[in-house]
Amino acid sequence: MNNGLREHAEEMGRIFEKMGFTPMQGRILAYLAAVAGGTQSFEEILQFFNTSKSTVSNSLNYLLSAGLIDYKTRIGERKRYFFLTSRFPVAYIRLQLDLINAFKEQAYKSLTTQSVQNPQSNQLIHQWIDFANRYEKYLGELKQQIQQQ
Numbered sequence: 001m002n003n004g005l006r007e008h009a010e011e012m013g014r015i016f017e018k019m020g021f022t023p024m025q026g027r028i029l030a031y032l033a034a035v036a037g038g039t040q041s042f043e044e045i046l047q048f049f050n051t052s053k054s055t056v057s058n059s060l061n062y063l064l065s066a067g068l069i070d071y072k073t074r075i076g077e078r079k080r081y082f083f084l085t086s087r088f089p090v091a092y093i094r095l096q097l098d099l100i101n102a103f104k105e106q107a108y109k110s111l112t113t114q115s116v117q118n119p120q121s122n123q124l125i126h127q128w129i130d131f132a133n134r135y136e137k138y139l140g141e142l143k144q145q146i147q148q149q
Contacts, residue, residue: 006048008034020095024051024059032069032084039072039081067091093143100136104129 009030016026031048032040040048046056060082063069067087071080085091107129111122 005031005034009048019092020099022059022062024049024055025063028056028059028063028082029068029084032082039083041079041081043079045082066095089146090143093139093146097136097139097143100132100139104132104136107132 009027012030012033013023013027016029017023019026021029027049028045031045032038042056042060045060046053049056060069064071067085068091069082070085071082073080107125110125
């Protein structure tokens, strides 16, 4: 087993974790980005990480549904070969926009449950919402630019 590739998948995987992915999702993304040929079968991914089938399967299914990876098959084979998509930036921005919306929803709920006797907290939450709105607008514009390229 290539120890350099394993170390890279671990290091890059930790960065993906900080971006909101599970440890296995992050490591699979890193592995697919670094592996020679860029495509790997389920069995190859399973063997590389030496983990349970369900962990790999759940991670692959999430990454597929998010549009971050895709797969192809080869004539005469039933195996699926997974690879990173060129849609990664747009798909990642879409995930961030979903998080921003969830954050704003909860922030608005905080405002409705806050006592009017706590104006400092309310002001802070309004600032958070304002920041989230500006960030959402920026990400939306960035997403459009990327899609036009």
